[in-house]
Amino acid sequence: MISKEQIKFIRSLHRKKFRDSGQQFIIEGPKMIAEAIQYAPESLLKVFGTEPIQGKLPEHVVFEEIDNKTLGQISTLKHPQKQVAICSYLHNETTRPDFYIALDTIQDPGNLGTILRLASWFGVQHIIASKETADCYNPKVVQASMGAIFNVNIEYIDLKDAFEATDLPIYGSLLKGENIYKKEISKKGILVMGNEGNGISDELLSFITDPIAIPQFGNGESLNVAMATAVLLSEFSRPR
Amino acid sequence: MISKEQIKFIRSLHRKKFRDSGQQFIIEGPKMIAEAIQYAPESLLKVFGTEPIQGKLPEHVVFEEIDNKTLGQISTLKHPQKQVAICSYLHNETTRPDFYIALDTIQDPGNLGTILRLASWFGVQHIIASKETADCYNPKVVQASMGAIFNVNIEYIDLKDAFEATDLPIYGSLLKGENIYKKEISKKGILVMGNEGNGISDELLSFITDPIAIPQFGNGESLNVAMATAVLLSEFSRPR
Numbered sequence: 080m081i082s083k084e085q086i087k088f089i090r091s092l093h094r095k096k097f098r099d100s101g102q103q104f105i106i107e108g109p110k111m112i113a114e115a116i117q118y119a120p121e122s123l124l125k126v127f128g129t130e131p132i133q134g135k136l137p138e139h140v141v142f143e144e145i146d147n148k149t150l151g152q153i154s155t156l157k158h159p160q161k162q163v164a165i166c167s168y169l170h171n172e173t174t175r176p177d178f179y180i181a182l183d184t185i186q187d188p189g190n191l192g193t194i195l196r197l198a199s200w201f202g203v204q205h206i207i208a209s210k211e212t213a214d215c216y217n218p219k220v221v222q223a224s225m226g227a228i229f230n231v232n233i234e235y236i237d238l239k240d241a242f243e244a245t246d247l248p249i250y251g252s253l254l255k256g257e258n259i260y261k262k263e264i265s266k267k268g269i270l271v272m273g274n275e276g277n278g279i280s281d282e283l284l285s286f287i288t289d290p291i292a293i294p295q296f297g298n299g300e301s302l303n304v305a306m307a308t309a310v311l312l313s314e315f316s317r318p319r
Numbered sequence: 320m321i322s323k324e325q326i327k328f329i330r331s332l333h334r335k336k337f338r339d340s341g342q343q344f345i346i347e348g349p350k351m352i353a354e355a356i357q358y359a360p361e362s363l364l365k366v367f368g369t370e371p372i373q374g375k376l377p378e379h380v381v382f383e384e385i386d387n388k389t390l391g392q393i394s395t396l397k398h399p400q401k402q403v404a405i406c407s408y409l410h411n412e413t414t415r416p417d418f419y420i421a422l423d424t425i426q427d428p429g430n431l432g433t434i435l436r437l438a439s440w441f442g443v444q445h446i447i448a449s450k451e452t453a454d455c456y457n458p459k460v461v462q463a464s465m466g467a468i469f470n471v472n473i474e475y476i477d478l479k480d481a482f483e484a485t486d487l488p489i490y491g492s493l494l495k496g497e498n499i500y501k502k503e504i505s506k507k508g509i510l511v512m513g514n515e516g517n518g519i520s521d522e523l524l525s526f527i528t529d530p531i532a533i534p535q536f537g538n539g540e541s542l543n544v545a546m547a548t549a550v551l552l553s554e555f556s557r558p559r
Contacts, residue, residue, distance in 0.1 A: 114540070197546060200539030230538045260557040296556050298470045299440030300354070302549075306437060309542075309549040316536050317500040 081127060081145050089127070089153040089163065095214050102168040104216035105153075108160030109133065114226025115166060122169055122229075127153065128162035155218040168216065172205070172232045177247070177267040178315065179205040181238055183283055184274040185304060188213045192223020193305040194272070199227035201312040206233045207241050207269075238271075242286035245269065251279050251287035252307055259291045259314050270311060272304055321367060321385050329367070329393040329403065335454050342408040344456035345393075348400030349373065354466025355406060362409055362469075367393060368402035395458040408456065412445070412472045417487070417507040418555065419445040421478055423523055424514040425544060428453045432463020433545040434512070439467035441552040446473045447481055447509075478511075482526035485509065491519050491527035492547055499531045499554050510551060512544055 091097035092105045103124070106115060112132050115123045120137040127145045136142060150159045180203055185191050191213045198206060213220055215233045224231075242249060248268040271287065273279035279287065293302060293310050302310070331337035332345045343364070346355060352372050355363045360377040367385045376382060390399045420443055425431050431453045438446060453460055455473045464471075482489060488508040511527065513519035519527070533542060533550050542550070 110540075118538070193543070193546065196539060197542070198539075199537050200533075200535060200542050202537030202539075204537070226540055293440075293553070295440060297439050297442030297444070298358070299436060299438075299442075300350075300466055302437070302440050303433070306433065306545070306549045309546045310553045313533070313550045313553060 081143055081149060086149065086152055089165065092165070093155055093218060095217065098168075098214075098216050103165055104168065104221065105155070105218060106164050106166055106221055107154060107156055107218070108162060108222075111222070111226055112162055112164050114229050115164065118226070118229035119166070119169055122166045124165045124167055126162055126164040130161055132162060156222070169229070169232075171234055173234060175205050175207070175234075179203060179207065179269055180308075181241065181249075181269050181271045182206060182208040182212050183238060183271060183279050184209050184211040184277075185272065186211070186213055187275055188217045188219035189223050190275065190303065190305045191215065191217075192220040192225075192227075194308050195220070195224035195227040195231050195233070197305070197308050197312055198231045199224075201316045203312065204230070204232055206231060207238060208233055208235050209238050210235050238283055239286070242269075242283065248288045249286050250289045250291050250311075251284070252304075252311060253279065253287070253290040253292060256290035256292035258294050259311060260294065262289070262291060264289070264291075264315060264319070266315065268315075270308075270315065272308055272311075275304055321383055321389060326389065326392055329405065332405070333395055333458060335457065338408075338454075338456050343405055344408065344461065345395070345458060346404050346406055346461055347394060347396055347458070348402060348462075351462070351466055352402055352404050354469050355404065358466070358469035359406070359409055362406045364405045364407055366402055366404040370401055372402060396462070409469070409472075411474055413474060415445050415447070415474075419443060419447065419509055420548075421481065421489075421509050421511045422446060422448040422452050423478060423511060423519050424449050424451040424517075425512065426451070426453055427515055428457045428459035429463050430515065430543065430545045431455065431457075432460040432465075432467075434548050435460070435464035435467040435471050435473070437545070437549055437552055438471045439464075441556045443552065444470070444472055446471060447478060448473060448475050449478050450475050478523055479526070482509075482523065488528050489526050490529045490531050490551075491524070492544075492551060493519065493527070493530040493532055496530035496532035498534050499551060500534065502529070502531060504529075504531075504555060504559070506555065508555075510548075510555065512548055512551075515544055 098104050126142045153163045251271045366382045393403045491511040
């Protein structure tokens with residue numbers, strides 16, 4: 080049976096401070112657990128659920144049955160999804176591929192999760208993020224990523240250092256950039272997306288070699304950063 | 320001074336039943352009010368705020384100062400944004416342009432609001448939606464639309480009737496559609512986006528003349544409906 084201490088421990092993982100100290104985070108629901116098993120089985124540690132998952136758990140993973148009340152206590156969701164599992168922090172690859180994304184202070188967890196999901200769909204395996212960007216192990220990020228947290232690598236670093244050290248073209252999404260539909264773009268480079276309110280920060284602007292923008296066709300005031308990322312990743316991925 | 324009855328009335332507009340009976344809805348914050356003034360001044364009826372809006376209100380609009388406590392009572396937001404305004408339902412144009420979107424049971428208010436915002440950006444002025452689609456006057460939709468509610472026209476109808484009566488090509492976003500990057504597409508047509516969980520409903524599938532899909536480049540399990548709409552509207556808008 081699950082102990083009071085275990086419940087307290089799982090609840091502590093709702094908060095970054097305790098996630099960082101134990102290097103563990105939680106995921107919720109059968110879909111997320113299936114993604115963990117497929118892409119990062121070694122990271123999955125323990126599953127608590129009102130019912131077992133369908134399919135096989137890796138050998139080292141223990142399943143513990145809990146009641147609905149306990150599920151409500153350990154879940155971060157309004158409508159808990161049968162299971163909550165504990166995972167260890169993921170191994171962060173630091174070799175960067177030829178094309179990757181840089182996030183400058185994306186603060187909304189939903190936006191970060193959506194960008195992870197987009198990266199995963201468009202085959203972008205690596206993201207570098209400023210330290211002010213939302214925590215990728217925040218339960219809202221993890222859920223919005225729909226499992227992409229397990230197959231996209233995210234590295235929190237000083238973006239300036241990364242930009243100084245690279246020879247890749249640095250594409251920056253800017254209001255006054257060149258029309259992305261007309262510009263010649265390479266399949267190699269870094270795509271920089273800026274903060275929800277302030278865009279790319281001043282100290283990074285000078286590193287942008289290729290300012291790009293999505294032209295406005297109607298009266299729309301703006302696109303949010305996740306929608307802009309969708310359109311730009313589509314452009315970098317599609318045949319041109 | 321604002322009366323208890325007025326507070327009660329504004330709070331009633333948080334719910335569809337009361338919005339429909341009075342044909343009124345609320346918007347919040349200086350940005351939304353500015354959009355209303357720009358695109359639908361006649362719809363703006365009354366503004367309540369802890370401070371006046373910057374700029375001029377239309378002559379027929381009354382401003383009433385309220386305190387922070389009252390703002391909290393009439394707002395739907397966790398962090399209220401200075402003003403709450405009452406608007407009358409918008410005039411729904413029923414002449415459809417050559418290109419428009421059809422939404423088959425988009426249930427999440429955030430998704431509907433984001434799709435309105437995307438439509439506005441990409442210059443799509445008209446949306447038809449099944450009656451099971453989220454209410455466009457739901458405060459979450461209105462806020463997520465970032466004002467697009469005022470410049471995109473949304474019509475709730477039986478989609479089957481609309482599809483039966485049209486000669487336009489009907490593009491349906493389907494998992495097994497043709498690769499959107501390779502397919503010849505027209506600037507005229509209807510783009511059909513389906514429900515978050517179930518996609519386009521069976522009874523509408525036979526009307527789809529052109530099934531389309533965004534190819535998967537990585538391991539990503541899926542794109543959500545708003546992200547897919549972003550990519551598809553980009554494809555219909557960009558030069559090809």
